[in-house]
Amino acid sequence: MEESGLGLLSPLRFAAGTALLVALQQWPRRWLLSGAPVLQFFILHGNSRGHRILPLTGLWPMFTTLHLIYAIASTSWLLYWVFALLCYQCIFLTCLLQYQVVGDFVRKKSRFLLKQLHFIDDKIAFFNIPALEIDTDVDGLMVLRGITFSLSTLSFTVHGVEVGIKLSDDMELAIQTEKVTVSLFRRIDIGDCFANVKGGQYEMTFGCIPGNTHDAQGNAIFVEDTPLLRAASQSGGWRGRSITKMTKDLTNNHAPDDASIGSGFESMEKLPLDNEEAAERYRKVLQFIRETSSVQESRAYIHKLSTTSNRYTEKGCDIIDANALRASICSELHQMPSVPHPPRRSIKVTTLQNSLPPPARRFLHRLPLLLRSLLNILSYFHPVTISSITATASGRWISAMLEKEIFQGYWEHDNEIRNLKERISLWLTDANFTVELGSFTGLAQVPIMSSYDIICQLDFKDLMAYRTLPREANLNRVIQLGGADATFNVPSFLLPHHEHIIPPISSNKERYDLKTNIDYASSKPKRVQGEYDLEQAHRDEANVKLSARVRLPAVFDQELLDCIAALVKVTKVIEMESERTGMDNEVSGLKDFTKALNRSAKEGFKKAVVSGVVNDRWIARLVGKITKKLETAHGDVGYSTGIPVALGSYRKPYLETEGDKLLP
16 A cells, blocks of 8 residues: 555655756755655665565654654754764664675674674674783682674673682682673673682682782782791791782683783784684684583583492482582582683773773762762663572681681690581581572662662572582582572762762760760660670771571481581580689688589589580480471571671772862
8 A cells, every 4th residue: 555656655766756856956955965865765675675674664654754854954054964964874774784785795894894803693792802800909800701792682692701809818719600691771691600719728728928918010919838838927028938929820820911901902813704704713612612611511520420430419319400410510610720711811900990081080080970870770770680609618618717716726625625626527528518599680779869878689599508529429408498588788988989978987076975875875785786886986887788588498407407516515615615613713701612612513514514415415406496497487587787898998089089079
């Protein structure tokens, strides 16, 4: 029906009519220069071939709207040229989407102009990307092995993410995932994520050094254990210590070279111009990334073990499920380097920050409302979903932490504590402990008004923990819960460029008022809260509020319960050992001596009960009753706390501005 009537919907007749008008009249020439009739011609030509843009929109409404806009824009020279600019852009997109020859030509020329890119079909691919060396408040190294940007879906996919973060002088955190997909203004999807805490006295053999663990060039370093380490640690100096650059250790002696932004992008892999060859090269690079991924190598190793007598087995079952498979993979990754595939070059975060022109930095610093508005839109349109999060820590490291925080030196002088320590260490040593969080969903709300807090909501559909024995290829599920959720409330003044709204340092009068409130507190809870507020005022800290809940029922393994019972018992024994007995106090008379003797006898009896068999059975029965109730209970169990954050480093940028005025 539309192709009938005056024949104006035929592209050839429309072109002939337009040429005739331009030859006979003056005004159609300005109309032709604007691009409106050219755009209508290409749309009509695509419609005649059965391939046109916006097929659900009628031609007559489309052309009527187009020429109505031209009629309005032609009344002003500024609007006319704006209309012409937009119109020629629409002509380019129309030809690109309707004609295959135009698409092939544009891809070929784009690869010639952008030699550092892979341009295949509607995708742009980056490979051999320079690593990002984190050298700000946190030290680390992040590697993205490849990025593919899709023009048709407005999304980009990251292939192979490897992150190594320095937690302390002798500890690091390794994070790996195979695929991250960011759909612009829709969502962020992350595949299975594996994290490993590495370090400690018995794992990386690094020693303790002062807090400023950077060399003269400002590079973050680790210190290795050497025969001279103890002597050097006593003097507190650097002499006699074997230090290693952080990036060198994270990459297993394959540290990338520092580079500028320009040289870093120049080092990106180039690609031939032919379309078929480019597509084949793209597929081969993706296949190489998948096959050489540490996650894939660990998965293949576990499947290989399944064909031998040393295969991974779950307690009570010869075949492991998907959750146990991820726990096994994470346990195998624990032995690998944190960043196994470093590129040749790396760019520091401070280099990227300094590349921003000073006027732009001053503008962002003086208009924090712009940052909040941007984060508000990004957080609202990009909810984060993760298939699973699996984290592993060594049992040796957990045992070392228990010895440092609980056992301390008590086990050297008490046989009972020594026996309990050996009992617990036997279960922890040579094992890896894996916590798996399934089907993660994260939502964040960044308010535009700085009076409100930033709210982050996390939800986990499943929560379980495994004890794995890599040497024996064995794993055991020790905890399983119905799920968990958590909420973080982060003060808005912790955002960058918000130093002007950080609460001021507490004055002496304010601290005196807090101390007075403690002395006149109406109850013990208020007094304890007041003491904590006073302590935070001295430390200049603010709180990030955390509320977490776990969903019941909960299932526990008997080996874990036995270890918990032994840990409960040893803490009680240590408590008895650390308390002063009544005989330690001075007595001045027979009455006081009698009371002291009675108290000493009661404490001795209590200690004997704690260290006896009766107490073992009592603790076992108590733990068994609690466990039985948790296995049959329904509902949630919650916990709330405050995470202190030191404010000194946040005030520093504001002090450096020397009183620059900031807008709200």
